[in-house]
Amino acid sequence: MTTTTAPVRRPTDESQVSVGIAMVFLLLMAGYFLLPIYWLVVNATKSQRDLVTTNGFWFGEFQLGQNLADLFARDDGVFLRWALNSLLYAGLGAGIGTVLAAMAGYGIAKFDFRGRELLFGFALGGVLVPATALALPLFLMFAGVGLTNTFWSVFLPSIVSPFGVYLSRVYSATIPEEVLEAARVDGAGELRIFFTISVRILTPALVTVFLFQFVAVWNNFLLPLVMLQDSTLYPLTYGLFSWQSQVSRYPELQTLTIVGSLVSVIPLIITFLGLQRFWRAGLTAGSGK
Amino acid sequence: MAVPVTAPQGSLTAAPAGSPPQRRAARRAGGRIWLVFVLPFAVPFVAFYLAPIGYAITQSLLRTERSGGIFGRPRTVFTGLDQYAAVFSDPAFLSGVGRMLLFGVVQVPIMLAIALALALVLDSAVARLKKVFRIVFFLPYAIPGVVAALMWAFLYSPQLSPIVNVLDAVGPRPDFLGSEAILWSIANVVTWTYTGYNMLIIFAALQAIPQELSEAARSDGAGGIRTAWSIKIPIVRPALVLTGVFSIIGTLQLFTEPVVLRLISTNITSGYTPNLLAFSIASGNNYPLAAATSVVLAMGTFVLSFGFFRLAQKRGWS
Structure with missing residues (x-):
């Protein structure tokens, strides 16, 4: 045969x-x-002079160390301040945002209450309304109550992640009811069940939610641009932009903008590579819908 | 018809619901406990998503007038849809919207085609070093838009760009910042940033296709390209729709890249994109008009992406 x-x-x-x-x-x-x-x-390794005179695709005189020293010394270390601000806006914002979104998504998936589909519908609508579309309305509202140019004006909007609610709900549906029921029989409260049992099952989704919210806030530019005047409140994106826009007056800022850009992307790349295993699993579940 | 894909967790429109006995159990155990779970999200969501939009709508319908000169008492008057009439009769707004439509019609299909091609190759048997390539392609997504635009600004700059020098040596000197070229220079930055992200979403959907399906096609004599075209692409259509929706949203909201490139090009006007226009109006302290512009923009984005989504459903693309 x-x-x-x-x-x-x-x-x-x-x-x-x-x-x-x-x-x-x-x-x-x-x-x-x-x-x-x-x-x-x-x-990032070149001097201001080499930047203009040497081939852009090859090294000149190597002075990365000097550039880094200048970067952190400029304006009494304002760059470090910006980095810290970015870390607070993005890290703390995404952290709190992830917890809130996880609880809401889980609540919608696991509890039967009036208006839960409506709430979920609003959250989905929120996914389709991007942050940039909200920045100006937020500015107008915050200006109305005198909250612009404060830490809160950039931080508070960062804790809302409608995409997080969506992904958490989808993922929560996979948590077996028997597991939760067993815990209830043992006398555990709903919050304790959530924080000890459910969160563990939801981890890949939560890492994804955290990462994407972190990136969204870290990369956010329009919101700080409209909200902030005080340069000590700037995140890195706005800070680097403000330097670049002053280059014609202070040519030395050119080198600092370049080396500052390099420094500002490194934490993000490391975070993404380090957490790859988690967010890829989360993305798989979120896609193909 | 909905094509079943990837995980069994349901879809955007028909959300999963527990079977009746399960739901009853949850309710019995819960009582009002759901409030504890839902409120911490719902309150800031209302405060920082819904309220600003509501506030902007209100602002757009009102105007502050002073009776009796600048020292007179300010009073708020209802102006109806005057601001909206002003938005739609503003030539800068209309040309900005037209520019974004042109941008979207060209850039989105090109970007998604590249993303799909990359995903298919990485999913096929012929690729090597898949993990490394996947990371390299995704890398730009982790780079802030401001930094991405700054880097490309240097590569476009007539004085500093090594690319301009290389191209100049082999042909006519390119002008990436000219009035015609600048739109596509912006498109390149956007494509560079988001292709890898879209690739990953499509790739994730491809990975969920059962191995046996591709093998069956193969043993029927179908080559790699044939398998991709008639089996894989139809199955990942929902992922393509999803990436399409997000790309449309991104196009209409374009802001960061043009603002940064504006530092080195005079061809980007203050109303180059609708979002930039709204920002410029707000900077000029005309809040009611800025409010109306941003409301139109938010609604327009929502309607267009939602509309595309519904169209895709109707046609059975997702």
Whole structure:
């Protein structure tokens, strides 16, 4: 009996060509995505003079150390202040936001109450209304109550994550009811069940929610731009932008903007790479809907 | 018809609900406990999502007038839809919207096509070093829009850019910041930032396709490209719709990239994108008009993305 000729037929020559074409495509695209980052790394090591006079794709005189020292010394260390602000806005905001979203998503999934579909509908609508669309209305409202130019004006909006509610609800539905019922029989309260049992099952989703909220707040630019005048309240994005916009008056800020940009992206890249295992699992569940 | 995909957790429209006995159990055990879970989110959601929109709508319908010169007493008058009429008759607003539509029609399909191609190749048997490539492609998403635009601004700059120098050596000197080119220079920054993110969403959907399905196609003699076209792409359509919706939202909200590139190009006007226009109006302290513009923009974004979503459902794309 001659069976299954097809699967055996293909390998070798033809697939070698396919592998070659695929690799060329992937390498070209990788080059495109890495080019600006490579440029940033190279030029963060240059002096102001070399920045203009030497080839942008290769190193000049290496003075990354000097640039870093200048970066942190400028204006009494205002860069460190911005970094700390970003960390507070994004880290604390996303942290609180994740807990609130997780509780709400879980509550909607596990408790039967009037208006839960309405609430969920509003949260979904919130996913479709991006943060940039809300920045100006938020500014107008905060201006009405005199809250602009404060830490709270940027921080408070950061604790709301409608996407988090969506993902938490979807994930909560996978928690077996029997597990919760068993805990109830043992006399555990609902909050204790949530924080000891459910949270553990929800972890991949919660890491995803935290990360995406963290990135959204860390990268936020319009909201701080409209809210803040006091430069000690700026996050990194606004701070770097304010430096770049003064380059014609203070040319030395050019180098500082470049090295500051490099420093500001490193924490994010490390966080993403470090937590990859979690957020990829979370993203899989959130997609394909 | 809905195509079943990935995890069994339900879909955006038909949310999962526990079976009746389960729900009864939860209710019995819960009582009013759900409030404890839901309120901590609902209160800030109302305060910082719904209230600002409500406030902006109210502001857009009112105007502060002073009777008897600038020292007269201010009073608030209801002006109805005057501000909205002003928004829609503003040539800057209309040209900004037109620019964004052109931008979206060109940039979104190109970006999603690249994202889909990358995802399919990384999902296929012919790719090597998949993990490394996936990380490299996703990297730009972790970089703030301000920094991404700053980096590209240097690569576009006629004085500093090594790219301009290289291209100049082999052909006509490119002008990335010219009045025609600048829109596509912005499009490039956006594509660079979000392609990897979209790829990952599509890739996640591809990974959920049962191995047997691809193998069955293969043993029927279908090549990699044929399998991708007739089996994989139809299955990941919902993911494509999702990325499409988010891309449309992003396009209409475009702000950071043009604002940063504005520092080096005079071709980006204060009303270049609708969001930039609303910001400029607010900076000029015309709050009622700024409110009306941002309300129109938020509603427009919502209607368009929701509309695309419904269309996709009707046509059976998701």
